[in-house]
Amino acid sequence: MATGFFTDTTLCIGCKACEVACKQWNELPSDGFAFSGNSYDNTVELSGTTWRHVAFVEQTMPTEDGVANRWLMSSDVCKHCTNAGCMEACPTGAIIRNEYDSVFIQPDVCNGCGYCVVSCPFGVVDLIERFDPEGTHYNLASLSEERVEEQKTALQGHGGVAGKCTLCYDRQKLGFVPACAKACPTESIQFGNIDELRERARARVETLTKRGIHAELYGADDAGGGVGPLNAFFLLTDRPEAYNLPAEPVLPSTRQPAGYTAAAVTALGLAIAGWMIFRNA
Amino acid sequence: MRSIPSPDDAFIGAASRNGEQRATIPTYYDHPMLKWPDWDWNVVTYLFLGGIMGGLGLIQMLARPELESERKLKRTVRVTSFVLAAANPAVLVTHLGRPERFLNMLRIMKFKSPMSLGTWGLVFYSGAAGANVIRELAVGGTLPRWMRFFAPGLMTPVQALLGAFTAGYTGVLLSSTANPFWGSGKRHIPAMSVCSGLASACALSSLLCTLEGNTEPLQRLERLEMVAGAAELFILTDFERRHPDYTKPFFKGKRGEKLRTYTMAAGTLGPIALNVLGSMFNLPKPVDALRVTAASILTLAGGYVLRESLIAAGKASARDPQAAFRQPK
Numbered sequence: 001m002a003t004g005f006f007t008d009t010t011l012c013i014g015c016k017a018c019e020v021a022c023k024q025w026n027e028l029p030s031d032g033f034a035f036s037g038n039s040y041d042n043t044v045e046l047s048g049t050t051w052r053h054v055a056f057v058e059q060t061m062p063t064e065d066g067v068a069n070r071w072l073m074s075s076d077v078c079k080h081c082t083n084a085g086c087m088e089a090c091p092t093g094a095i096i097r098n099e100y101d102s103v104f105i106q107p108d109v110c111n112g113c114g115y116c117v118v119s120c121p122f123g124v125v126d127l128i129e130r131f132d133p134e135g136t137h138y139n140l141a142s143l144s145e146e147r148v149e150e151q152k153t154a155l156q157g158h159g160g161v162a163g164k165c166t167l168c169y170d171r172q173k174l175g176f177v178p179a180c181a182k183a184c185p186t187e188s189i190q191f192g193n194i195d196e197l198r199e200r201a202r203a204r205v206e207t208l209t210k211r212g213i214h215a216e217l218y219g220a221d222d223a224g225g226g227v228g229p230l231n232a233f234f235l236l237t238d239r240p241e242a243y244n245l246p247a248e249p250v251l252p253s254t255r256q257p258a259g260y261t262a263a264a265v266t267a268l269g270l271a272i273a274g275w276m277i278f279r280n281a
Numbered sequence: 282m283r284s285i286p287s288p289d290d291a292f293i294g295a296a297s298r299n300g301e302q303r304a305t306i307p308t309y310y311d312h313p314m315l316k317w318p319d320w321d322w323n324v325v326t327y328l329f330l331g332g333i334m335g336g337l338g339l340i341q342m343l344a345r346p347e348l349e350s351e352r353k354l355k356r357t358v359r360v361t362s363f364v365l366a367a368a369n370p371a372v373l374v375t376h377l378g379r380p381e382r383f384l385n386m387l388r389i390m391k392f393k394s395p396m397s398l399g400t401w402g403l404v405f406y407s408g409a410a411g412a413n414v415i416r417e418l419a420v421g422g423t424l425p426r427w428m429r430f431f432a433p434g435l436m437t438p439v440q441a442l443l444g445a446f447t448a449g450y451t452g453v454l455l456s457s458t459a460n461p462f463w464g465s466g467k468r469h470i471p472a473m474s475v476c477s478g479l480a481s482a483c484a485l486s487s488l489l490c491t492l493e494g495n496t497e498p499l500q501r502l503e504r505l506e507m508v509a510g511a512a513e514l515f516i517l518t519d520f521e522r523r524h525p526d527y528t529k530p531f532f533k534g535k536r537g538e539k540l541r542t543y544t545m546a547a548g549t550l551g552p553i554a555l556n557v558l559g560s561m562f563n564l565p566k567p568v569d570a571l572r573v574t575a576a577s578i579l580t581l582a583g584g585y586v587l588r589e590s591l592i593a594a595g596k597a598s599a600r601d602p603q604a605a606f607r608q609p610k
Contacts, residue, residue, distance in 0.1 A: 038310040045312065055309060085459060091397035092385040111382035114318045115396045118458040118599070121608075123315040160378055225608070241606050244309035250608040253393050255457040255467040263449025263471035266512070270479050271339055271445070273508045277501050278343040278351075 002101035003172065004231035005181065006197040007075055008204060009243070010215065011188035014073035018052040019043060021183035025168065026051065039071075045244075048128035048163035052077050052180050057242050074234065074243045075180070075189055078103065078124045078165035079219060082228030085252045086162075089119035094162075101194070101231055102167035112160035121227060121249035128163045167232070194231055201235055213237065218245060226251035308602040315459055317599035320592050323376040328451045328588045329481070330369050331399075332474055334406065336482025336509075337362035338444015340502070341413065342437050350497035356417045357489050362440070363414045366407040395454040402446045409440035448478035455591060462598030463591075465527035465609035469520035470591065476513035477584045480506050484552070484580035491573045496566075499573060503556040506580065510549040513587075517545060527609055530597035531590060540590045548583010552576040 022028070028049045036044050039056035046053045057072035084103045087095040094109035095116060105116075105125075116125045168178035176182070181191035190197060198220050208215035218240055219230030227249050240247045308314075318324075337358050344355035374380050387404070391397040412432035419429035452471030455463045463470060483506035487499055521532045531537065555576040559569060598604055 036310075038312070041310075057309065088391075088393040089396065089458075091391065091394050091400060093389040093391065094385070109385060109388075111377050111385040113377060113386075113396060114320060115394070115454075115458075117316045118318050118460055118463075118595070120316065121459040123313065123459075123599075123605070126316050127319055239307070241306045241308060241314075241602075244312060244314050244602070246314060246606055246608070248606075248608055250459065250464065252457045252459050252464070255464055256393075256395065256453060258467045259395075259453035259456045259471040260449070262468035263452055263475050264445070266472040266475040266516075267339075267445035267449060270475065270505075270509055270512065271441070274339055274343045274479075274505050277504045277508070278345065 001099075002194045002231065003167070003192060004080060004101070004194040004197060004233070005077060005167070005178070006190045006192075006201050006220075006233060006235070007077065008188050008190065008201070008235045009072060009074035010208065010213070010235060010237060011186045012054070012073040012075055013186055013188075014040060014054055014056055014071075015185060016043070016054050017183040017185060018075050018180035018189055019050070019054060021179040022052045022165075023050075025171065025179035026166070028163075046076060046078070046124050046126070046164070048126040048161075051163075051165040055243050057238070059238070059242070072238060072242065074236070075184075076243070076245075077180070077232050078167075079122055079223075079233070080165075080167060080231035081121075081223070081251075082231070083226055083251050085119040085121050085227070086116035086125050086164075088251075088253045089115045091115060098169055100167065100169070100172050102169065103164075103231075104166055104169050105162055105164060107161050107163075110161040112162070114162070116162050119252045121225070121246060121251065125162050125164045128161055165232075198233075201233065204235060208235075223249055225249050226254045306603060306606050308606070311602060313600045314602045314605040315461075315599040317460075317596040318592075321376070322589075323372055325585070325588045325592055327369060327372045327376070328474075328591075329585050330365050330372065331403070331451050332448050332478025332584065332588075333481045333485055334362055334365040334369065334403075334478075335444040335446070335448025335475070336479035337365070337486070338406065338410075338440045338442075338447070339479060340482055340486055340505075342441040343505075344498065348497075350495055353493065353495050354486065354490060354498045354502075356421070357493065357495075358486055359410065359413045359417050361485065361489065362444075363407070363410040366403065366410050369403060395450050395457055399447065399450040399454060402443055402450060406440065406443040406447050409436050409443055412436045413440055445475065449475045451478075451588075455595065458595075459605075459608075460595050460599050461601070461604040461608060462527050462530055463595050465524040466520055467609075469516050469523075473513050473516045473520070473587070476509045476516060477587050480509035480513060480549070480552075481581050481584040483509065484577035484584075487573050488577040491570050491577075496569070500560065503559065503573075503576075507553050507556055510553055510580065514545060514549045524609065527598070527604060528594075530601075531594035536590055536593055536597070539586060543586035544583040544590065547579050548586065549580070551579045551583075555579075 036042050039058045041056040043053050053076045055074045059070050061068045080102045087103055092109050092111050094106045096104055098104045114127055177191050181189045201217055201220050205215045218236050219233035223230050341355055341358045344351040346352050370383055374383050386400040390401050413436050416429045416432035418424040449471050452474030456467040456470045483502045487502045521528050555572055559572055
């Protein structure tokens with residue numbers, strides 16, 4: 001069964017429970033404390049160790065009686081694309097599509113080449129830093145001694161591998177709802193059968209439109225550029241770029257035919273030139 | 282109750298850091314939308330050596346065994362190409378961290394992934410180059426004569442074909458990504474990789490010939506190097522002309538200056554001038570050796586800087602959300 005997320009940003013209250021639940025369940029290390037200055041968003045972006053990220057979009061508009069403000073909040077996540085750039089790029093086959101139709105990185109197969117990082121049209125995948133026992137990046141102090149040893153072994157062995165949302169593969173196998181969706185207090189993050197979610201999303205857009213609120217779905221149908229529909233799609237009230245989402249993502253492999261052709265033509269031309277130089281000189 | 286305005290209203294979007302109202306696409310605090318690679322000198326070196334290795338594949342086929350001087354060239358080029366093919370995985374391992382990680386690449390072959398195909402290209406190239414080296418050694422008498430049957434004559438064009446692939450795929454590897462700068466060069470970057478690889482291979486061969494005192498094939502190598510260099514220069518110029526916006530991190534600023542100085546001027550025009558000089562005047566032998574050495578080193582340095590600039594500009598391009606939102610077609 002194909003499962004996925006429908007993230008309805010009109011319901012998001014920016015509590016970041018999804019971020020915390022994700023970190024806890026997946027035992028992801030802390031990102032440290034730093035203030036970004038970007039509204040309440042100090043998580044800043046998705047990374048190898050941050051698989052949910054709540055964006056805080058502050059907007060102002062001058063009106064007759066002063067200034068209108070609005071605050072858009074949206075919990076970003078790996079899109080689990082139908083045609084996933086990361087999966088196509090992966091040279092080891094570490095990135096697979098599992099039985100729930102999610103894109104999953106097998107950490108023991110990944111060799112940390114980093115090619116998926118540049119092949120994700122949404123800037124989701126990133127490498128997990130190599131383990132640095134002196135570094136403060138990993139919040140090992142909060143763990144039991146046994147867990148620290150486990151984490152160290154895991155990070156030493158697999159530090160420098162790619163990381164991203166697994167759509168809680170392990171929880172799904174146990175029949176549980178992914179941690180973020182479970183923790184979401186407003187049902188902004190909805191988990192379920194992807195077809196059902198799409199239907200629900202379309203109905204929601206209709207309801208919002210009737211109320212005079214601009215709402216559009218992002219990735220429920222074809223996201224464009226060869227990427228296809230997204231298994232984690234969104235309901236947005238502004239254009240995608242405002243949430244740091246590309247309006248026109250491009251699947252990287254669509255650029256390959258032109259590239260291979262250009263290389264072959266150039267090589268052939270140079271070979272002919274070489275042949276002429278070496279035969280006739 | 283005020284209804285929430287639609288995006289068509291005059292919302293500024295998340296204001297940029299300097300507070301300017303932008304006529305451009307509203308971004309998310311100007312935060313990069315894409316990620317950039319952690320690729321460093323080792324990947325640059327890998328791409329650079331891969332290009333040379335590929336170019337040597339062509340040269341070993343072009344050299345005619347009937348001529349004594351070119352037979353020597355063939356032998357040198359084959360041995361060098363095999364050494365590079367053996368060294369390149371080691372360079373890759375310095376990037377991956379542990380040697381076993383290279384083996385993970387060999388568990389599957391994936392046509393959609395240039396990284397996977399390229400790794401297999403490298404492996405097969407090593408095989409072909411190794412076979413050709415065995416042939417050279419068997420014919421030369423270092424190995425028993427019967428061992429030449431390990432490398433049929435077919436291996437010569439096979440190594441050339443695989444060489445063209447290894448030189449070209451590094452360009453496709455970069456250009457078939459979500460990176461706006463690399464993506465805008467979906468034709469130019471693979472083409473310039475092939476040209477630069479061959480030019481560098483000619484330069485390395487010339488250098489080795491000079492060291493061996495085998496000066497006869499130099500003129501032909503230099504001519505081929507000039508053709509490849511001129512083609513590279515044309516492709517670079519055309520790239521900037523066609524994509525003035527996407528190529529800004531590549532051609533503009535300090536990085537652009539470095540590219541222009543080391544790759545386009547010193548690395549391409551310089552050797553061409555030196556080679557023209559060499560063919561016009563009959564220079565005394567030691568002076569000519571110096572000229573060839575200088576031209577070769579300039580070409581090789583230019584090739585390295587080209588790869589370095591490609592990686593650095595890709596990193597800069599990924600940091601620009603405006604470019605990332607307007608993906609090149």
